[in-house]
Amino acid sequence: MMAQLKSRAAGLGLELGDRKMTYNSRLAQEAGLWAETKGKGHEFHMEAFRTYFVHGENIAEKEVLLDMIKRSGLDPKEGEAVIDKRLFSEAVDLDWELSRKSGITAVPTFRMGLDKIVGAQPYETLKKMIEKYIK
Numbered sequence: 001m002m003a004q005l006k007s008r009a010a011g012l013g014l015e016l017g018d019r020k021m022t023y024n025s026r027l028a029q030e031a032g033l034w035a036e037t038k039g040k041g042h043e044f045h046m047e048a049f050r051t052y053f054v055h056g057e058n059i060a061e062k063e064v065l066l067d068m069i070k071r072s073g074l075d076p077k078e079g080e081a082v083i084d085k086r087l088f089s090e091a092v093d094l095d096w097e098l099s100r101k102s103g104i105t106a107v108p109t110f111r112m113g114l115d116k117i118v119g120a121q122p123y124e125t126l127k128k129m130i131e132k133y134i135k
Contacts, residue, residue: 008120014049019056028052028059028068029095030088035074043072 002018009016028048035044047068051057057064062083069079082088102111110117110126112133117125 005120008122009053011122012120015054017054017056019053021056021058023052023058024060025052026060026092027062027065027083029092030086031065031069031079031082033088033091033095034079034082035069035072038074040072040074044068044074047072 006016025048032041032044032048035041048059051064051068052059059065059068062080065083066076066079070076099105103116104111106118108118108120110121110129112129115129115132117129
């Protein structure tokens with residue numbers, strides 16, 4: 001499975017390390033929603049990808065999250081309060097509930113109409129899905 005994932009990542013121009021552990025991403029999801037409200041969602045999510053999938057770090061650890069926040073151009077003090085007070089916990093719960101109701105069980109999942117594609121996909125696959133609905 002890892003070889004297939006590395007092959008897909010390389011095809012998309014993404015670096016992928018040799019991650020040995022799976023870590024809980026819940027706090028990172030909460031921090032990511034906060035980052036989106038600050039206009040830094042893309043930066044934070046790219047940092048999360050690099051931290052987890054390239055460097056294999058534990059994104060459940062507060063210090064790792066604070067480093068990601070800082071590298072994303074966000075205020076680490078504000079980020080620490082978001083983490084400590086779990087300010088976006090309810091929002092993530094609502095996202096998870098919507099996912100369950102929609103039959104989404106893996107990330108990424110792309111949905112359009114009744115079609116669903118699971119997993120990282122080549123550009124052409126996603127383009128075909130979109131073209132089906134815009135014609």
